[in-house]
Amino acid sequence: MNGIRTKLRIDAIFKTIVFFFTIVSVVALAAILIFTLLKAIPLFQEVNLIDFITSDVWSPSTNQFGIASFIVASVLTTILACLIGIPIGLYTAIFISEIAPKKIASLVLFAVEILASIPSVIYGFFGLTVMVPLVQQLFNIRSGTTLFTASIILALMILPTVVSLSTSALKAVPKTIDEGSLALGATKMQTILKTKIPYAKSGILTSCLLGLGRALGETMAVMLVAGNANMMPQLFPISEAYLSSGRTLTGNIIMELAYASGIHEAALFATGVVLFIFVCIINIVILRVKKRGVAHS
Amino acid sequence: MEEIKFDVKNLNLFYGDFQALKNLNIEIKANRVTALIGPSGCGKSTFLRTLNRMNDLVDGVKTNGEIRMDGKNILSDKVNTIELRTKVGMVFQKPNPFPMSIYDNIAYGPRCQGIKDKKVLDELVESSLKAAALWDDVKDRLNKNAMGMSGGQQQRLCIARAIAMKPEVILMDEPTSALDPIATQKIEELIDVLKKEYTILIVTHSMQQASRVSDDTAFFLLGEIVEFDTTLNIFSNPKNKKTEEYITGRFG
Numbered sequence: 001m002n003g004i005r006t007k008l009r010i011d012a013i014f015k016t017i018v019f020f021f022t023i024v025s026v027v028a029l030a031a032i033l034i035f036t037l038l039k040a041i042p043l044f045q046e047v048n049l050i051d052f053i054t055s056d057v058w059s060p061s062t063n064q065f066g067i068a069s070f071i072v073a074s075v076l077t078t079i080l081a082c083l084i085g086i087p088i089g090l091y092t093a094i095f096i097s098e099i100a101p102k103k104i105a106s107l108v109l110f111a112v113e114i115l116a117s118i119p120s121v122i123y124g125f126f127g128l129t130v131m132v133p134l135v136q137q138l139f140n141i142r143s144g145t146t147l148f149t150a151s152i153i154l155a156l157m158i159l160p161t162v163v164s165l166s167t168s169a170l171k172a173v174p175k176t177i178d179e180g181s182l183a184l185g186a187t188k189m190q191t192i193l194k195t196k197i198p199y200a201k202s203g204i205l206t207s208c209l210l211g212l213g214r215a216l217g218e219t220m221a222v223m224l225v226a227g228n229a230n231m232m233p234q235l236f237p238i239s240e241a242y243l244s245s246g247r248t249l250t251g252n253i254i255m256e257l258a259y260a261s262g263i264h265e266a267a268l269f270a271t272g273v274v275l276f277i278f279v280c281i282i283n284i285v286i287l288r289v290k291k292r293g294v295a296h297s
Numbered sequence: 298m299e300e301i302k303f304d305v306k307n308l309n310l311f312y313g314d315f316q317a318l319k320n321l322n323i324e325i326k327a328n329r330v331t332a333l334i335g336p337s338g339c340g341k342s343t344f345l346r347t348l349n350r351m352n353d354l355v356d357g358v359k360t361n362g363e364i365r366m367d368g369k370n371i372l373s374d375k376v377n378t379i380e381l382r383t384k385v386g387m388v389f390q391k392p393n394p395f396p397m398s399i400y401d402n403i404a405y406g407p408r409c410q411g412i413k414d415k416k417v418l419d420e421l422v423e424s425s426l427k428a429a430a431l432w433d434d435v436k437d438r439l440n441k442n443a444m445g446m447s448g449g450q451q452q453r454l455c456i457a458r459a460i461a462m463k464p465e466v467i468l469m470d471e472p473t474s475a476l477d478p479i480a481t482q483k484i485e486e487l488i489d490v491l492k493k494e495y496t497i498l499i500v501t502h503s504m505q506q507a508s509r510v511s512d513d514t515a516f517f518l519l520g521e522i523v524e525f526d527t528t529l530n531i532f533s534n535p536k537n538k539k540t541e542e543y544i545t546g547r548f549g
């Protein structure tokens with residue numbers, strides 16, 4: 001009797017602690033959100049939201065605040081980073097979980113985890129000293145600080161997310177599924193492509209979306225290599241856009257926050273709100289994908 | 298005179314240092330149902346998986362001896378395991394449909410062999426599902442995900458999937474142990490029909506099942522085949538004392 005009562009009490013204490021920390025994190029998130037929103041409000045007394053998003057003139061000195069060019073730069077770098085990083089990441093995940101001998105697999109996984117723990121300023125530094133001169137020479141352009149360079153660095157940075165999460169998604173596929181496929185005379189490659197990947201689909205998709213979120217939100221490294229020019233990239237041909245300097249949403253905030261005040265400051269917070277909305281959309285999609293994954297298994 | 302499908306000679310199998318199969322000698326006859334019985338861990342599944350070389354997937358497995366299938370040693374390095382597995386199908390203990398439509402599950406094996414013709418696949422899907430007594434249940438929802446079927450239906454789907462390869466042999470490792478009695482009965486009836494066309498080996502822990510569905514029975518103990526005879530003889534007149542003890546439930 002006594003034992004059960006003690007156990008119930010421990011249970012209750014544990015629940016209270018868990019509840020407390022949950023509240024702390026929820027409150028922290030809410031506080032950040034509310035603070036950012038409040039700080040952004042003054043801007044919308046001057047500029048309406050549509051203009052803010054669609055205008056590409058950002059000129060704090062004349063009170064003109066449009067972030068279209070930053071949105072374009074963010075979207076361009078994120079897309080290219082994903083186009084490069086996701087396939088490489090997926091192939092690496094398949095290599096690690098399916099093909100490589102155990103020792104090599106754990107070595108590669110170890111390397112990937114190291115990649116994940118490098119601070120972003122180091123990526124930026126590497127980009128600045130290695131990638132920027134390389135891009136400059138390769139394309140014979142005036143400056144190597146371009147959206148293309150930023151995309152390459154971002155591709156590198158999202159690799160660990162894509163690789164490690166996709167690897168665990170693939171490893172979580174039950175052995176009976178592999179065996180079912182192989183027993184039907186499928187080759188190892190057919191088994192991976194036609195059964196394991198579909199089975200791990202939601203986990204793999206989630207890893208890609210998280211990678212995408214990381215690319216969108218990355219600040220320091222991008223700022224160091226993108227050039228941060230405050231103008232709309234020329235979109236046609238698209239290569240022109242990538243080979244020009246550009247400023248992303250995150251780059252815009254970090255470049256000007258230190259000295260901004262008044263409505264200028266509000267505009268930077270509003271930039272943050274837009275970024276936040278993008279991230280929210282990505283997370284909602286992730287939740288959807290996960291739910292679907294649970295439903296089918 | 299019955300045709301011999303598998304002629305196993307001096308078969309030994311090691312998992313690392315552990316010998317799981319000890320000098321097995323057995324002749325499996327074509328178009329009959331052979332039951333493999335014996336206590337847990339005696340090597341029934343291991344033996345079954347040598348017949349389609351599924352043990353190749355396990356690290357550190359060593360096999361020696363011979364398994365002649367229609368005269369050809371399938372343990373030889375030269376054997377194409379992919380081709381072997383198209384001839385020797387397998388049904389597992391737990392139904393393991395792929396997370397795709399019923400149609401795609403059945404078409405999976407043929408497609409892996411390069412069959413793309415829609416008409417050929419349609420026919421294969423229909424005939425395989427009919428052969429597995431599943432056609433009437435699912436003909437209106439071939440495009441639904443197979444994960445939504447009942448356990449018994451899933452297992453019959455797995456049988457249909459194996460049949461779609463037009464195999465010569467079907468290996469079944471405790472195919473009904475995850476199913477309720479009614480689903481079990483359906484599978485047993487199915488086995489009875491299928492043996493006309495296929496050679497079937499079935500691992501089972503149920504003595505009743507072995508006596509109901511099989512023509513021959515092999516009794517395994519600690520990696521050895523203690524006794525192999527017609528099911529009738531094994532159950533009515535076992536020669537070995539261990540066999541008798543096992544089938545009467547005194548141990549195991």
Ligand SMILES: Nc1ncnc2c1ncn2[C@@H]1O[C@H](COP(=O)(O)OP(=O)(O)OP(=O)(O)O)[C@@H](O)[C@H]1O
Nearest residue numbers: 312315317335336337338339340341342343344355
């Ligand atoms: N992958 C493996 N690695 C090492 N040992 C194994 C492996 N698979 C099976 N064994 C061992 O080989 C022996 C035979 O196993 P097997 O699975 O063939 O038995 P079984 O007769 O099918 O048993 P059950 O009725 O429980 O399914 C057991 O002692 C088991 O522990």
Ligand SMILES: [Mg+2]
Nearest residue numbers: 341342343470
């Ligand atoms: Mg077994």
